[in-house]
Amino acid sequence: MRRNHLSPDTLENALRQSAPALGHVDATRVGRACGRLAGLRPHGATRQQPHPVAKSFLRIAAGLIVAGSALLLLKSTAPRPSGEMPHLVSVPYFSELGTWAGTPTAPDALANESANLVSDLATLTAVLNERSLCILF
Amino acid sequence: MRIVAEGDANAFRVIAEALDPRLARFFSQLGVPEADRDDLFQETCLRLYRAAGAYDPQRPFLPWALTVARRVMLNWHRARKPTVPLEEADDVPDRRPAQDRCAEADLWGFARARLSPGDYELLWLRYGEELEPAEIAAMTRRTSVHVRVLLYRARATLARALERDEAAHNGNRGDT
Numbered sequence: 001m002r003r004n005h006l007s008p009d010t011l012e013n014a015l016r017q018s019a020p021a022l023g024h025v026d027a028t029r030v031g032r033a034c035g036r037l038a039g040l041r042p043h044g045a046t047r048q049q050p051h052p053v054a055k056s057f058l059r060i061a062a063g064l065i066v067a068g069s070a071l072l073l074l075k076s077t078a079p080r081p082s083g084e085m086p087h088l089v090s091v092p093y094f095s096e097l098g099t100w101a102g103t104p105t106a107p108d109a110l111a112n113e114s115a116n117l118v119s120d121l122a123t124l125t126a127v128l129n130e131r132s133l134c135i136l137f
Numbered sequence: 138m139r140i141v142a143e144g145d146a147n148a149f150r151v152i153a154e155a156l157d158p159r160l161a162r163f164f165s166q167l168g169v170p171e172a173d174r175d176d177l178f179q180e181t182c183l184r185l186y187r188a189a190g191a192y193d194p195q196r197p198f199l200p201w202a203l204t205v206a207r208r209v210m211l212n213w214h215r216a217r218k219p220t221v222p223l224e225e226a227d228d229v230p231d232r233r234p235a236q237d238r239c240a241e242a243d244l245w246g247f248a249r250a251r252l253s254p255g256d257y258e259l260l261w262l263r264y265g266e267e268l269e270p271a272e273i274a275a276m277t278r279r280t281s282v283h284v285r286v287l288l289y290r291a292r293a294t295l296a297r298a299l300e301r302d303e304a305a306h307n308g309n310r311g312d313t
């Protein structure tokens with residue numbers, strides 16, 4: 001075999017031309033292979049290809065679903081003004097709470113006022129705790 | 138294949154008859170002994186028949202059938218892979234056919250003896266079965282570019298081996 005001038009084309013042609021020829025059909029082998037298929041059914045024989053129009057409809061429906069989901073997501077994540085927050089003018093220091101609670105010598109009016117204030121502070125503290133816990137959990 | 142997919146086993150006989158010489162040559166070229174080719178052919182036919190519903194008529198049939206045949210063959214190779222303890226490995230005889238051990242007159246035999254099985258398989262699929270690189274890529278689960286690169290390297294290796302062989306041949310002739 002002469003192997004001079006081994007350009008890619010030469011080699012490709014040589015490979016193509018020297019490929020062994022196809023043999024004859026072996027009827028016995030084919031018969032045996034087909035015999036094994038008796039009683040079997042192909043998988044997914046009833047599967048139908050979807051109609052091209054149905055495909056388009058499916059694509060449009062999928063697009064609408066995606067667009068709707070995106071809109072819902074945008075709506076739900078948009079910043080909203082906070083609703084019913086308590087209006088606080090001034091909040092006294094919690095360290096002074098003990099001194100206010102322990103002033104029995106004050107006149108009745110002042111004592112009542114003080115008691116109201118203590119009650120308000122307790123409520124406020126509870127509300128604050130609740131809100132802050134809501135943020136955390 | 139559409140009729141086969143509806144469960145007509147007789148219609149498959151025509152396909153099996155068309156495939157028989159193709160697959161016999163395919164298995165023969167890729168190192169399957171004659172004794173095992175019948176089993177592999179039957180297994181391939183069985184798989185093709187069972188998967189007839191999944192066949193896409195828009196695509197060519199032969200690459201699809203060869204893909205199935207190749208997987209059957211790889212499973213067969215895997216199942217019969219001999220394992221030998223390391224200390225006995227030196228005593229394992231070379232089981233390659235005699236035609237592979239010596240440089241052959243025919244080009245494909247020469248290529249089989251010189252190239253790795255993977256390179257040889259790619260060359261065979263491209264030039265023996267006349268498949269396109271994209272079809273080989275789908276068959277071997279590679280990209281088309283990868284297949285082209287591997288084919289280029291396999292061709293280059295084969296060309297070098299042929300040139301070396303030619304040079305050695307000329308040298309021997311010159312000595313005598």
